[in-house]
Amino acid sequence: MNVMNDSPRRKELTRQAAQLFVQEGFDRTTVRMLAEEMGIKSGSLFHHFRDKQEILAAVIEEGTRNALAIAHAALEACDRDPEARLQAMARAHLETLLTDRNAHVVALYEWRRLDDDARAHLGHLRDAYEALWETVIDEALAAGLIQGDRFLVSRFVMGALNWTVRWYDPEGERSPEELGRELVAMLMVPRV
Amino acid sequence: MNVMNDSPRRKELTRQAAQLFVQEGFDRTTVRMLAEEMGIKSGSLFHHFRDKQEILAAVIEEGTRNALAIAHAALEACDRDPEARLQAMARAHLETLLTDRNAHVVALYEWRRLDDDARAHLGHLRDAYEALWETVIDEALAAGLIQGDRFLVSRFVMGALNWTVRWYDPEGERSPEELGRELVAMLMVPRV
């Protein structure tokens, strides 16, 4: 009947679904709309995905995995000092908006439409990403680079970061590199 | 057939609708669910609201109006110096989460489900609220209280602020007053 592999075809369909989910919202996006966007008939859709929920889960999983991979890579490629690591994380985050913006918008706005299983599974992925941020923030706090309560700083940064999805245009004037620097500079205690 | 006044009955119904919209999301909340929550039958609902969309608009309008009113009042009641004004705004924002959390969650997550007319109308309200923040941020920048690019600081703060809805418990340990102080302290350039 259907499969759950990660064929290239399925990946492409997932990308198209993300686009529609952003435009219309998950609930308003019908399987018929999805099928038309994909150039197939609505029945054929269920050859690739068990049900509509699985498409949502696939979209979010794809986006989060990429963000996690890019963040890891950025951390390994950069200097050891806390400031460079903070900047690397910020730059990586903004870079994923270039390729996976739709997926991140969906993850942000349609999270609660996931069923319990998917939410648990993807929750671990997201926790891993946030844990990465918290490590880097902790290092910066320990080095006296930024100030404030650990818990609070973390929430504050995650909020500002997630919000970037609403206004940042990665193809606009400011490059991810540049904006990442500015974000970190804003947080930091200035040198005296 | 129906009316659009702001009777006390309608206000109560709006409050109950907000609760459901948060729990289930706008699209998954059926008029029958709304009616049951309100203790009436689904048909009776359309005596108070023209259609389902109007309920959503009413929820968001109520929340935004209250936030705006509280912010205005807080600014008029506090000292003139930029730091006090920043704190007053932050405290006011956190305080509205006490009484209007549901409305704010709905405004954040279901904004795009508004039709064009409602979005334009409520957009002005929200702009007024954000403009208030930007004024206060500008004053703080001019006074050298905080640093960074005007546009960037503003987005950063609005992001962190909107995110509070996801984690801040106004009945928890930290009072709005206290947390507002901490938030502002985090932003500020430390005294030397």
Place this chain on the structure above:
DNA sequence: CATTCACACTAGCGCTTGCTTGGTTAGCCT
């Protein structure tokens, strides 16, 4: 050449949706 397989199609079932209609009730004003 026969079989299998991934992928797509047609057709439609069973159910839910937002909303309408036409009529009833209870309280207020004169």
Place this chain on the structure above:
DNA sequence: AGGCTAACCAAGCAAGCGCTAGTGTGAATG
């Protein structure tokens, strides 16, 4: 007493929903 009105109800319609069943097809595999 009689009229007015806000508030409600029972019943149901037309449209749309997610999803299933059964079939066809062309390319790869034995």
